[in-house]
Amino acid sequence: ANVARKLLVDIHSHVYLPRYAALLRSRSTAPRIKTLAPSGEERLLILDNEPSGGRPVGPQYWDRDEKLKFMNQHGIDVTVVSTANPWLDFLGPSEAIELAEKLNEDLEEYCATSPVIPASKSTPDPSGDTLRRIYAFGLLPLVPGIPSDALIESISKIRTLPHVRGIILGTQGLGKGLDDPQLDSLWAAISDAGLVVFLHPHYGVDSNAWGEKDNGHVLPLALGFPFETTVATTRLILAGVLDRHPALKLLLAHSGGALPALSSRLSSCITHDPVVASRLKHDARHYLGKLYLDAVAYGPEELGFASDVIGRAGSYSASPEVLPMTLEEKRSKGAKQMLFGTDHPFFPPLSTQEKWQSVTENLKAINEVQGWSEQDRDGVRGGNAVRLFGL
Ligand code: 5CU
Numbered sequence: 210a211n212v213a214r215k216l217l218v219d220i221h222s223h224v225y226l227p228r229y230a231a232l233l234r235s236r237s238t239a240p241r242i243k244t245l246a247p248s249g250e251e252r253l254l255i256l257d258n259e260p261s262g263g264r265p266v267g268p269q270y271w272d273r274d275e276k277l278k279f280m281n282q283h284g285i286d287v288t289v290v291s292t293a294n295p296w297l298d299f300l301g302p303s304e305a306i307e308l309a310e311k312l313n314e315d316l317e318e319y320c321a322t323s324p325v326i327p328a329s330k331s332t333p334d335p336s337g338d339t340l341r342r343i344y345a346f347g348l349l350p351l352v353p354g355i356p357s358d359a360l361i362e363s364i365s366k367i368r369t370l371p372h373v374r375g376i377i378l379g380t381q382g383l384g385k386g387l388d389d390p391q392l393d394s395l396w397a398a399i400s401d402a403g404l405v406v407f408l409h410p411h412y413g414v415d416s417n418a419w420g421e422k423d424n425g426h427v428l429p430l431a432l433g434f435p436f437e438t439t440v441a442t443t444r445l446i447l448a449g450v451l452d453r454h455p456a457l458k459l460l461l462a463h464s465g466g467a468l469p470a471l472s473s474r475l476s477s478c479i480t481h482d483p484v485v486a487s488r489l490k491h492d493a494r495h496y497l498g499k500l501y502l503d504a505v506a507y508g509p510e511e512l513g514f515a516s517d518v519i520g521r522a523g524s525y526s527a528s529p530e531v532l533p534m535t536l537e538e539k540r541s542k543g544a545k546q547m548l549f550g551t552d553h554p555f556f557p558p559l560s561t562q563e564k565w566q567s568v569t570e571n572l573k574a575i576n577e578v579q580g581w582s583e584q585d586r587d588g589v590r591g592g593n594a595v596r597l598f599g600l
Pocket of ligand 1: 223255256293294430552555556
């Protein structure tokens, strides 16, 4: 693919495909979609403490024309869609296996029949394929009780779907999180398949931390979600997953949560804990350099800081000798691992304004990061996604 094409690529964009929405409608407990009488309006209940009656949900979640309309409205050329949380986490193994297979096929069809990118923005792919407007992360039936073979089989099937370029994963694993040694063969298979893992939260953290005041979903979404990702990724690093599977491509939602801000503290705590330290091949900060982050942080300072941390990781590869890097070098290097996203269709505008604030804010943030060159910004807007997903 020609990386010089200036495409705007959204890698954080969700769907509940019709088959999944039908499952949510069939349920009487969360996660569910409930229908209000007599209006017939539908409401989504997926998180704890949904406002009474749930949140409005509609075609933006399942209708591809709505996704394309949103893309056109915001100048988004290509979207890599993923099923929204809580994926298949609440199903038993046999149901999860069956649904994962069908939904992955649905996703392939959703992408393969999406419009092609206009010739003015596209160059022939080396494989002769035409670049389409939509690609996808598939789903794994990663639920407690699932045999490893079924997971590996699922990866093999996903590999055959040309427009499915990764998988979205929550943090529950087989019920024991992502540092579970039972997952090692799965990491090997994903890494071998070259699929990108999009690590996304759903559970947040212990809701006792939020106190008694009613703050709606602000604390679980602003803090709980990113902290869940922070903890899950840290556990994965501490379990040596990135030492055993150095080619694993991990893309973290919400710019990696608090991990960029805490990685030197993490490193220090490891240094003072010889048991953990002896398990790892590198300084903790080295592993940050292996991660990809979405650029869904809403502010230029946060994006700049995250890129510094990701970019400086190379300095820690030859631990204990730290190679000097200038701020510009770190920032520009880190920018190559950050990718634009919107979180559509979550966070819709409260009024019927033309553009979504959640999109314009993230684009403005990318434009305003100090020290990123125009080439860095083009990369974050789309060039990095072109490379990572082989578009
Ligand atoms: O607003 C929300 O509930 C969410 C959600 O559940 N998942 C997500 O990706 N973004 C927002």
